[in-house]
Amino acid sequence: MKLLDVPGVGSKLSERLITRYGDEEAALEALLRGDVAGLIEMRGMSERQATALVQRARGASYGVSPAAFLATEEAARIYSSLMELLVEEAHTDRARQRLLTLFPSSSREMIEENRRLAEEAVATAKRLQNTGIADHLSRLRPLRRGAGPRVRSRSVATDSATTFRALKDRGIDRTVDLHLVESSRDLRDLAQGYDLVTLLGRSIDSLSLPEVEEAVGEEEWYLVPERVLHHYQENETTIDALLKAAEILEVAEVARFEGLEGLSLSMAKLAEEGDPEVQRLERLMAEVEGRAEEAVAWANRELKTRMESCSVTLAGDDLLLALGKGGDLRDVFRSRMGETFAAVLRSARERASSGLHLKGSEGARLEELISPEVRYPLEVDRAALAVFVQEMRKRAEARRLKARREVAKELSGMWELVVALHERLLDFDFIYSLGSFALSRGLAMPAFVEEPCIGFLEGRSLFLKDPEPVSYSVGHTGLAGGGETTAILSGVNSGGKTALLELVAQVAVLAHMGLPVPARSCRLSLFESLYHFGKSRGTLGAGAFEATIRKFSALAGEGRKLVLADELEAMTEPGASARIIASLLGELSRGGSVAIFVSHLAEEVARFAETAVRIDGIEARGLDEEYRLIVDRSPRYRHLAKSTPELILERLARTAEGGESEFYGRLLSKFR
Numbered sequence: 032m033k034l035l036d037v038p039g040v041g042s043k044l045s046e047r048l049i050t051r052y053g054d055e056e057a058a059l060e061a062l063l064r065g066d067v068a069g070l071i072e073m074r075g076m077s078e079r080q081a082t083a084l085v086q087r088a089r090g091a092s093y094g095v096s097p098a099a100f101l102a103t104e105e106a107a108r109i110y111s112s113l114m115e116l117l118v119e120e121a122h123t124d125r126a127r128q129r130l131l132t133l134f135p136s137s138s139r140e141m142i143e144e145n146r147r148l149a150e151e152a153v154a155t156a157k158r159l160q161n162t163g164i165a166d167h168l169s170r171l172r173p174l175r176r177g178a179g180p181r182v183r184s185r186s187v188a189t190d191s192a193t194t195f196r197a198l199k200d201r202g203i204d205r206t207v208d209l210h211l212v213e214s215s216r217d218l219r220d221l222a223q224g225y226d227l228v229t230l231l232g233r234s235i236d237s238l239s240l241p242e243v244e245e246a247v248g249e250e251e252w253y254l255v256p257e258r259v260l261h262h263y264q265e266n267e268t269t270i271d272a273l274l275k276a277a278e279i280l281e282v283a284e285v286a287r288f289e290g291l292e293g294l295s296l297s298m299a300k301l302a303e304e305g306d307p308e309v310q311r312l313e314r315l316m317a318e319v320e321g322r323a324e325e326a327v328a329w330a331n332r333e334l335k336t337r338m339e340s341c342s343v344t345l346a347g348d349d350l351l352l353a354l355g356k357g358g359d360l361r362d363v364f365r366s367r368m369g370e371t372f373a374a375v376l377r378s379a380r381e382r383a384s385s386g387l388h389l390k391g392s393e394g395a396r397l398e399e400l401i402s403p404e405v406r407y408p409l410e411v412d413r414a415a416l417a418v419f420v421q422e423m424r425k426r427a428e429a430r431r432l433k434a435r436r437e438v439a440k441e442l443s444g445m446w447e448l449v450v451a452l453h454e455r456l457l458d459f460d461f462i463y464s465l466g467s468f469a470l471s472r473g474l475a476m477p478a479f480v481e482e483p484c485i486g487f488l489e490g491r492s493l494f495l496k497d498p499e500p501v502s503y504s505v506g507h508t509g510l511a512g513g514g515e516t517t518a519i520l521s522g523v524n525s526g527g528k529t530a531l532l533e534l535v536a537q538v539a540v541l542a543h544m545g546l547p548v549p550a551r552s553c554r555l556s557l558f559e560s561l562y563h564f565g566k567s568r569g570t571l572g573a574g575a576f577e578a579t580i581r582k583f584s585a586l587a588g589e590g591r592k593l594v595l596a597d598e599l600e601a602m603t604e605p606g607a608s609a610r611i612i613a614s615l616l617g618e619l620s621r622g623g624s625v626a627i628f629v630s631h632l633a634e635e636v637a638r639f640a641e642t643a644v645r646i647d648g649i650e651a652r653g654l655d656e657e658y659r660l661i662v663d664r665s666p667r668y669r670h671l672a673k674s675t676p677e678l679i680l681e682r683l684a685r686t687a688e689g690g691e692s693e694f695y696g697r698l699l700s701k702f703r
């Protein structure tokens with residue numbers, strides 16, 4: 032098959048598909064695989080168009096058209112409503128898009144292939160019951176690949192124009208400042224603006240610059256580990272869901288995966304709370320200023336109190352010394368009050384550092400923030416404080432960088448694994464959703480037989496909230512009824528005739544999609560198409576009658592059809608309608624088709640019929656305690672069900688009062 036063999040693909044679209052997928056073979060493979068997600072990446076291709084394109088390609092590969100089976104609007108509506116229910120089961124967009132590419136057809140091979148898929152899907156969903164996998168699948172999102180926030184405290188420098196260009200081409204400058212330096216001076220100037228400069232190249236001496244590190248690699252994880260980590264951080268929820276879902280699949284022995292453990296361990300490191308030393312430094316940075324201020328304030332209060340309560344007696348010598356050349360009254364005070372001052376200073380410094388878990392020279396550095404000079408009031412040395420905080424920030428940053436590099440190095444080789452895992456689990460969601468749809472609704476795989484027929488036991492309409500099971504069969508299903516392939520369904524108003532027709536349509540559509548159907552068991556033949564005619568409202572005018580009859584002309588064509596019609600009699604006067612229905616049924620029966628017509632004109636139709644037409648009926652058995660009709664939803668075969676007006680009259684007679692009730696009673700007596 033070629034791309035041009037797909038209906039709707041002209042040379043222009045074919046070219047675009049080849050550009051998108053690389054070559055014709057890959058493009059065709061993508062269409063047949065149902066790659067809607069990949070197709071909508073093409074400009075101007077909507078999801079609906081992509082879905083239809085996949086359907087046409089699939090259809091073409093089996094020699095069918097996706098629109099052929101659903102021959103009427105009503106049939107297409109039933110299919111759409113079924114698809115709505117089906118896609119409700121999908122946890123991901125990918126699964127939803129793939130599910131939407133399924134369609135009913137008369138191709139035995141296509142149905143067979145889908146049946147194999149559906150059977151595998153149901154078996155898989157069964158094995159995964161109560162494992163909670165759905166929660167993890169629901170957390171899967173498309174993988175993102177943003178550059179992440181800029182690193183502002185560091186920069187990368189190189190002395191080589193070639194390296195500079197290569198790094199730019201790799202987009203390193205999107206995350207961190209990138210510089211080309213030509214001399215040690217350049218480098219020194221640059222270093223002043225950052226906590227750390229990573230230098231690539233050996234021509235410039237950087238030994239004397241503590242803010243410069245000589246790079247030992249050019250890999251992304253080394254130069255900008257934040258970028259690698261960002262890929263994993265921004266996809267953390269999805270990766271976590273992937274790991275959990277994959278683990279469940281392994282435990283349930285549904286699938287095996289390589290490299291899960293390594294990825295899981297590295298992801299755990301990514302999520303780990305920071306390094307305790309970095310946390311200590313951060314706490315120190317946050318608290319040091321306040322502590323120093325508080326200690327100085329305390330010392331000033333203390334000095335004031337102590338000074339106020341003491342007096343100093345000066346000897347004449349002291350006065351001469353202080354007043355003499357180069358003399359200073361401070362020296363006098365230092366000699367008299369030195370011990371008091373020193374004691375207060377010591378206590379203040381202890382107050383500043385207590386509980387800060389200082390290490391190495393940090394204690395001494397902190398002490399230096401409160402000058403030992405004898406003076407009042409004491410003050411914090413702001414310049415020393417700034418230098419101290421700056422140093423701590425650099426130490427913390429260096430440790431953080433080291434830790435980031437370690438995790439980034441591990442993770443940098445795992446991205447392909449993440450992408451592959453993501454693809455597999457999105458594909459898996461399609462299978463799992465399909466299986467869950469069948470399992471949660473108790474669907475069963477139908478059996479295809481040769482004779483024209485359709486029938487099921489305990490069918491439950493998927494469109495009703497709490498459906499009563501219904502069994503019905505037309506043609507030689509071997510389940511019940513007789514061999515007639517055409518039936519007229521009569522019965523009480525609101526008995527469930529329309530609902531039953533819809534159920535037959537649901538069964539036919541799902542079976543021809545290769546999917547299980549809502550019944551305990553089901554047998555049917557392969558049909559070329561489904562004609563479903565809904566109930567029309569009121570008698571049609573001449574123009575509308577003509578249009579309706581034209582639609583029926585298609586029924587005369589070749590091929591086995593399943594025809595479901597709801598109260599066609601409304602198309603024209605009852606007498607004419609009965610004749611038309613009878614002759615339609617004759618045409619269909621002779622053509623080897625199967626038909627179920629809901630009609631209140633069953634007796635008249637049977638009178639005009641030239642072929643064997645069975646009349647079945649849905650009947651009311653009586654009234655319940657609240658005077659509601661008790662209906663047997665499964666039709667009785669070969670039984671003309673009355674509309675049971677006497678039950679309605681009985682209800683009226685019992686619920687009305689006085690004269691009105693008597694009136695209904697008199698009418699009712701005519702039936703007894």
Ligand SMILES: Nc1ncnc2c1ncn2[C@@H]1O[C@H](COP(=O)(O)OP(=O)(O)OP(=O)(O)O)[C@@H](O)[C@H]1O
Nearest residue numbers: 497498499501523524525526527528529530531664
């Ligand atoms: N199998 C079923 N289980 C539960 N409820 C049902 C079932 N079949 C039909 N009903 C309910 O009965 C009501 C009437 O059904 P429906 O419209 O199919 O009847 P009808 O025989 O076509 O009526 P009418 O002759 O008036 O067109 C609907 O509201 C539907 O929900």
